[in-house]
Amino acid sequence: MSAASSTVAASTGTLLSRVGPHLPGLALNALAFLVGLAIWWAITAAKLVVLPGPQEVFVRAIELAANGQLALDIFSSLKRVLTGFLLGAALAIPVGFLMGWYKIARALIEPYVQFFRMIPPLAVIPLAIVTMGIDEAPKIFVIFLASFLSCVVATYQGVISVDRTLINAARVLGASDRVIFPRVVIPASTPFILVGVRIGLGSAWATVVAAELIAAQSGLGFRMQQAQLYYDLPTIFVSLITIGVLGLLMDRLLQATERRLTSWQERAQ
Amino acid sequence: MSQPKLSFQPKLSFQNVSRRFGEGDKSFLALDRLNLDIADGEFVTVVGPSGCGKSTAMNIAAGLMDVSDGKVLVDGRPVSGPGPERGVIFQQYALFPWLTVRQNVEFGLRIKGLPASERRRISDHFIGLVGLRDFADALPKTLSGGMKQRCAIARAYAVDPTMLLMDEPFGALDALTRVHMQDQLLDTWSRERRTVFFITHDVDEAVYLANRVIVMAARPGRLHKIIPVNLPAERNEDVRLSKEFTEIRNQVWHSVYHQKPQVEA
Numbered sequence: 076m077s078a079a080s081s082t083v084a085a086s087t088g089t090l091l092s093r094v095g096p097h098l099p100g101l102a103l104n105a106l107a108f109l110v111g112l113a114i115w116w117a118i119t120a121a122k123l124v125v126l127p128g129p130q131e132v133f134v135r136a137i138e139l140a141a142n143g144q145l146a147l148d149i150f151s152s153l154k155r156v157l158t159g160f161l162l163g164a165a166l167a168i169p170v171g172f173l174m175g176w177y178k179i180a181r182a183l184i185e186p187y188v189q190f191f192r193m194i195p196p197l198a199v200i201p202l203a204i205v206t207m208g209i210d211e212a213p214k215i216f217v218i219f220l221a222s223f224l225s226c227v228v229a230t231y232q233g234v235i236s237v238d239r240t241l242i243n244a245a246r247v248l249g250a251s252d253r254v255i256f257p258r259v260v261i262p263a264s265t266p267f268i269l270v271g272v273r274i275g276l277g278s279a280w281a282t283v284v285a286a287e288l289i290a291a292q293s294g295l296g297f298r299m300q301q302a303q304l305y306y307d308l309p310t311i312f313v314s315l316i317t318i319g320v321l322g323l324l325m326d327r328l329l330q331a332t333e334r335r336l337t338s339w340q341e342r343a344q
Numbered sequence: 345m346s347q348p349k350l351s352f353q354p355k356l357s358f359q360n361v362s363r364r365f366g367e368g369d370k371s372f373l374a375l376d377r378l379n380l381d382i383a384d385g386e387f388v389t390v391v392g393p394s395g396c397g398k399s400t401a402m403n404i405a406a407g408l409m410d411v412s413d414g415k416v417l418v419d420g421r422p423v424s425g426p427g428p429e430r431g432v433i434f435q436q437y438a439l440f441p442w443l444t445v446r447q448n449v450e451f452g453l454r455i456k457g458l459p460a461s462e463r464r465r466i467s468d469h470f471i472g473l474v475g476l477r478d479f480a481d482a483l484p485k486t487l488s489g490g491m492k493q494r495c496a497i498a499r500a501y502a503v504d505p506t507m508l509l510m511d512e513p514f515g516a517l518d519a520l521t522r523v524h525m526q527d528q529l530l531d532t533w534s535r536e537r538r539t540v541f542f543i544t545h546d547v548d549e550a551v552y553l554a555n556r557v558i559v560m561a562a563r564p565g566r567l568h569k570i571i572p573v574n575l576p577a578e579r580n581e582d583v584r585l586s587k588e589f590t591e592i593r594n595q596v597w598h599s600v601y602h603q604k605p606q607v608e609a
Contacts, residue, residue, distance in 0.1 A: 238438075240434055240436055240438040241438055241440060243406075243408050243432070243434070243438070244432070244434065244438035244439075244440075245440075245451070246407075246408065246425075246426045247406055247407075247408070247426045247430065247431065247432040247500075248428070248451055248452035248455060248499070248500075248503055249426070249427075249428045249452055249455045249456065249503065250451075250455050254455055258451075259440065262440070262442045263440075263442075265442075339441050339442040339443075339483050339484075339485060340441065340485070341441065341485040
């Protein structure tokens with residue numbers, strides 16, 4: 076089998092080098108996906124590991140989608156992620172600007188940010204349960220914390236790395252600080268902030284599963300937790316894949332927004 | 345061209361200007377008691393080895409840096425902070441990359457609070473003057489280095505400064521583009537006359553552009569020599585290739601590259 080796949084690879088290789096850049100990247104992505112699926116199938120079909128194969132997982136996905144459980148789980152998880160993330164980013168951006176622009180604010184806030192950054196958000200979960208109960212509050216709080224911390228650092232780095240020459244150029248054209256902030260500092264740090272927002276969303280998404288281990292009634296993380304009790308591997312797979320796909324979709328959406336908002340940037344070719 | 349007489353009030357005047365960086369033992373004197381008067385409408389170029397304080401002097405004149413001692417006067421008034429009568433052109437262009445050429449040129453006009461029609465009229469004029477009419481709506485990332493610098497010049501001119509402070513504006517350009525930009529700058533200067541304080545490390549450029557070349561020395565940064573450029577007012581290739589040009593060029597070269605070392609003051 077490995078001999079067969081290597082011949083396939085070899086012939087694909089020559090094909091690719093001939094077709095070259097005309098073959099869209101999307102086709103290569105699809106090819107990689109199919110190859111991955113085939114490997115997964117081969118390993119499980121040969122019973123090399125005790126894992127469900129692609130067909131089993133697919134059937135379970137259809138079942139969960141049909142009885143509405145998947146949609147409910149997705150909705151619950153997304154609601155938590157987006158609430159926590161939006162609150163986190165909404166607070167992180169002004170705080171980041173404050174830290175970047177005013178030395179005093181930086182000196183006052185930075186030690187706290189750096190300190191709390193060292194505590195994994197998941198480590199806050201026990202405290203959150205004790206103080207906030209087992210409602211939505213502790214889950215959203217943990218996600219909020221995760222996205223706030225990664226977003227605030229990026230925003231503040233963005234503000235302090237604004238090119239001094241641009242600020243000087245604005246000053247010699249007669250701009251006061253009140254003009255420089257909205258007209259120069261905000262646009263110049265937008266690329267950094269958007270990177271921060273992306274990282275923030277990533278960490279929010281990464282935190283949701285753990286947050287849902289706190290006595291949730293629904294959610295992709297909760298579903299996996301339940302499935303674990305019943306040794307229901309296909310459901311765990313469905314949840315994991317859903318988490319990955321949704322995360323990827325959100326990231327791509329932000330990336331597209333980022334490209335639109337920062338199309339003025341000189342990018343390395 | 346005859347040497348401008350300084351019988352009138354100088355446009356820009358450095359009076360015993362010193363600037364020290366750092367504190368205590370680690371401090372160094374970037375500029376040591378600079379005395380220099382520049383006449384209204386005069387084009388002076390400043391050359392010198394690195395660390396001679398030429399950029400420090402320009403930043404002080406621009407109001408972007410404080411003096412440690414002495415004072416700088418513009419039209420007889422002491423400088424405190426940047427002012428619209430002093431336009432500055434940076435080596436790295438410093439265009440706002442998220443704004444188009446026109447929006448960059450209109451940046452200072454918006455701050456002045458001019459109405460849109462007036463801004464448009466002024467930006468049209470200066471974008472045309474630097475030959476970027478076809479690129480008025482382009483973003484800086486699509487422009488070449490020379491075009492970016494022309495946009496920066498138009499932006500500085502638009503707010504109608506009476507003086508231009510230029511810090512190695514053509515330093516990042518290739519030799520051919522640089523010669524072209526020099527001719528264009530002189531052309532613009534002859535049509536819209538301003539006092540120009542132009543820093544360069546290129547001796548040819550210094551002589552070609554200037555009424556006077558200011559040669560500075562390093563460690564500590566200080567005035568070394570002022571060399572008048574008695575060449576025809578109309579500068580062109582003939583001037584560039586003339587014997588007189590070469591003589592002055594050699595004189596400047598000698599005073600830049602064969603400075604006697606001096607002990608730190």
